[in-house]
Amino acid sequence: MMKRILLACISLFFLGCGNFLDINPESEVVNDDMFSTAEGVEDALYGVYMSMVKEDMYGGDMSVLFPEILAQNFLTDEGYWIYLSRLDYSDVYARVSCKDMWIQSYLVISYLNNIIENLDQKSVKDFKYYDLYRGEALGLRAAIHFDLLRLFAVHINSTNENAKAEAIPYVTKYTFKVTPFSSVEEVYEKVITDLKEAEICLVEDKILMPKIRKGGGKGFTGARELHFNLYAAQAMLARVYWMKGDLTNAKKYADKVIQSEKFQFVDQEDLATFMKRRISLSETIWGLYTTEISSFLYDMHMVKTLMTLPSNWKLLYKNTEGPEPGEDKRLSAWFLSKENTGNSKDICVKIMDESNDASEYSGGAYFGFSMIRIPEMYYIMAEALLEEGDKEHARDYLDAVVSARGMVKFADRDTGKDITLDDIMNERRKELFGEGQWWFCLKRLNRDVYVHALDATLKGSDRIYTLPLPTEELDPR
Template identity: 30%
Template sequence: MMNYLSCLKKIAFLLCTLAPVSCTQFLSIQPENEFLEEGVFSSMTSIHNALNGIYLRMAENDSYGGHMTMLSVDLLAQYYNTSNMAAGSLDEIVNYNYNHARAQTSFAATWASSYKIILNINNFIQQLPDVPEQVLPAAQRSILLGEAYALRAFMHFDMLRLYGPVYASSPNATAIPYVTAPNDDIFPLLPANQVLDAVIADLQRAAELLADDPVRTAGGRQAIVGNDSRTNFYRMRSRRMNYFAVLALHARVSLYAGDTAAAQRYAQNVIEESSPFFPWSDPDLSLSNASAPDRIFSSEILFGVENTNLYTLQRTYFSSSLGVNTVFTALPARLTEIFANTNDYRYRSSWFTDPSSYYPTVRTFYKFDEVNDENRLVRYFQPLIRISEMYYIMAECTRNADYLNQVRENRGLVAIGNAADLDTEIANEYRREFWGEGQTFFYYKRRNLSSIASGKRMETIAMGTAQYVVPLPLAERNYR
């Protein structure tokens, strides 16, 4: 029987349509704004559109526009009190009930979406070197290839973090396939350490290709000028996988692999070179009464995607207008524990009470509330890599609280002293910093913490392999 990923490979050599189609049907369809394989690489514009399509797929609900950030992965991190939600809802994910149909459906969709994106990336990597120089100059080709290799590493690494073993205790355990071609080959399930080797190889290649990335001289938020799409494509680099994001991802991956020397080296490189271009957010922008708030601290985001569904998700899951059985919000006592200091910029900008709601004294989550000014760069920006994470990595690797304090001081908090428990303080920072961004559960799993705070009750939950490892989808397991 055909392997689950094999079918995806057959249909994913171009940007996959939003509507499901069979492998045979797909080849005869040319959806609007998408391109058949032979037409994708015939012009600079179509090449740009192909790569843009990959980023757009990453921003969909089954991927980083929803379940890999604010939904499933944050539910695993116990951010939300889902006690009143009906059986069979996303509450099954909070309970780590991976055998339930609701959980299986959600994680199978994320798996399928991720590997479709990977296959599109592979097609891009395979085809781009053959594009004539007169269509795409070598310097631009290097940047686009660098982005593609980095995206392939990024996607595989998160599949490893979600579906792979607890690396700290089982680095040789079987994990996921590392797919490197857009064909129907069946790629074997690799041990976790071999997946990381492949991720690192792709990141090293990406960094070389992105050596002349404009982000290194103009930063990540260089404004769009005029209507020349060929020039503007290489602006706004924080919305693309840029050179600094590659180094930051390498630091993240190295720390996951237990290579603290490499993690420290890459994190330090990012801090030293990128800080002038990615400054700390202006505190005035996080005031509760700010006329034009920046609740995501956008100036600090090294890489994010454009999620045009962001505000719909905010209204669907976090709005104060929702009923108690449907809203995702924090247990009040847990929120108070996490944000012991209510002057914390992350608290004052993202958590509000609504006197007109069903529960007027309960704070709900506003981090991704709509930004009304259509000209502001913060609109629809879904954070995926932050410069603050580099300071957390440096603090963990060097055991130096000064790095942690640099973040705290730019969040309205006082510095911690030498007597503080550094690991506890770092864990608390992850809980505050990455709410809605899908990083905290992976921090817990990397550290292999034996217990974490429950989102439903003021108690802890025992954690182990059964909780940390999401099983591969049934379709993938059954067809191998």
Template identity: 30%
Template sequence: MNTKKIYLGLTILTMSFSLLSCNKWLDVEPKSQVRDTDLFSTESGFKEALAGVYASLTYEPLYGREMTFGLMGVLGYEWDYQALAYDADKIFEYQNSQVSLGRIDAIWNGVYTAISNNNKLLESIDARKSVFSPDNYEVIKGEALALRAFMHFDLLRIFGASYEENPSKMAIPYFKKSSKEIAPQLKVAEIIDLAIADLNEAAELLKRDPLITGRTVTTIDDNGYLMNRQLHLNYYAVKGLLARIYLYKKDLPKALENAETVINANKFPWIQKVNLEIETRADLVFSTEHLFALNVTRLNTIYQNSFTTTGGSNVFYISKASRTEYYENAAEDFRYLYWFTETNEGNFFLKKYAQRTEATWPVAYRNKMPMIKLPEMYFIAAEALKATNITRAAELINTVRTHRGLALAPIDASNFDAVLLQEFRKEFIGEGQLFFYHKRKNTPRIPRGTNYDIIALKGYKLPIPVSEFNNAPGRVDNR
């Protein structure tokens, strides 16, 4: 890992999140050992540290933009228009643009910085188990382990080969220590197995999660620390992430098992149309369906700069024809009806992340950037059952459709893949998941980007920063 750049990233993140009281955690300097010891001497210090890791991921070069609707949205050909800065990215010529390389380096350094900070927590927590009130040790450690897996897996999805392409191809390092010690570069399959191991350990610890135990938590209990579990990698989010990773690994039985754990729990209610119809009280991000979301405190500014005329030439939008194609001109589709606002030129901005200022707009809907959602579990289960139970697979896809206001679709083995892709595109626009969908399948061309053979262009594997090769001798080209 590029230590010099990581410390630079920490400085930037410290400034960005000073208002979140995470300064002490993020200010990791060479002489910070005393500070770390002080921070990890109390339960509140561990809580602050974990909050700092979550907060660092909301930075715009990470999930606040580039790893969701920004770079990942551009690579998935979700938009008809994006800023000129993405010109090289959208034709998969990453190394021909300093802008692209700077954006890619920021993802690498930013996420590995968060991993290093997260590892400091994990290295300290077992020795301080006595400072925790009931359940908090298990929950905090479980979340930290899950975060480590979550971050490494997304780095793999960005920088490594897909499992479909070559599970034995060298990819990225998996850091389990916070020290400057260089971790070895590992193969795709090795990264996946390490992530699964972290998640399985996390799931055992998170059996103390109130979502599992049924314990009612209020502000009276530990100041309500275990409330708002959807903003944390809770037990069901871990199961959902395991389903995602097992599908990536092509382990269909395990993918199905974990997806069904979430589905059968009935913990995440489907959005109701009545909660969308009145704009000043609308839950446009479908927050009840989030297994895990990040709390992006700058989301209103990010939205204004990306999906309104305030953003000038830096905005993202789709054409009227694209909106029709995405949603098959189905005016009854909740997403078609409520997720878009028309520009003066007849194009459409995505309204999913719009932040209301009215007092009537519930706090529960604010600042949410979805990371793992309920519909994905139905799509994973459907894909896992395609070859063995096409009837049940069709039912699962149609369950999502009916909860979006649509009629049942005829689905059989001959059209399953096409229907699943179309439903996936409808659901995850602006979330960055479409690019990863195509990468997992190693498809040569993405809809709306058919001029480019992504496999031939090596577009599914973004280049590892040059500085990484300079600072970690022995690294091989991931592409």
């Protein structure tokens, strides 16, 4: 029986930086005939990537807006979002605000399952890049399920056994049948299984991704930073194991990414521009192609002021440890004061272009948003080594990022002073500000959260760290 699925944004012209440029946003019906050619499979995968960067997913809500508001990195008093900023999910509007993110994510997962099921009927004899196709689809399916788990389910260390028993559905079949909920542990197992298989399938990226990348790659094997690649699989495994609390395995996969020597810290003079509207050809392990996220943030943060920085945000980058911690270059590179309606306001320009530049791609780094970058691997290594008791090497990994951002290394501040988990967490927050990751750092440790809208600190709990499921998902399954 012919399987059909609607995919958006898959009419592509093979120009510029591979097949991601000059996209004509039309919906097409994708069926079994499409998977009879390599070009058809690639178009289906490009359709998935372009669906992932809609505002309901990583083009806004899942990448920056929701996790940054929840983490109190940005404030808002806008409509439904105010309930999220208060970490109050009891109101029906909070549930409504999360609904589209859930629906769009599972829609994209259905696209991926259709691709995987059709590939199951093929082999490397049919398509030259069969393993790459399969690896990307499996990796993307795992990554989306993992983010849904982090957002909508309790953490694996929760004491609420009933909540842990029903986390989210892990959907692996292209079917209209309802998929039952899996437990938190089961979802982790399935995510890890998909990512490990993806890692095996994507081994060719060792050759396809050189150490020095200049952009302008063409065809399916060009611009691999914009595809779920080998190192994305390894970095995601590191992130997943870290979130789960398995630092031994997190360290194993973080080390794989670092030892590949494919990713380096950018020069300090490039800090202000290397992520602005673009991914980094040095630091980005995996990113999503989009020309819209910068304008989305410009609209939200600059024009309409729906996202504002809290009044004390600068204290985050004020390092008082040691006699000469040095200047944190991230402060001046990623934040500035901008005139708006006669008033000056502080804005974060790390990802957003403050002039709302809409010029076309002309070479170099690709337009897009980084899903995972190399500094995170160093933080995972530092934390894992600290837990093992190897405090010196833990500090070395943390210092690698610290010095790259212009500050004096911890090793050169107070002689004999060991780093702490709080040191690592503080550096994580500074480095990943605006990238949607701090909320999950807090959730993993069940930290108390100071809520600006309430002027109060809420105790860490499942209640504040678990977004509400859409009402329809609560019906008998």
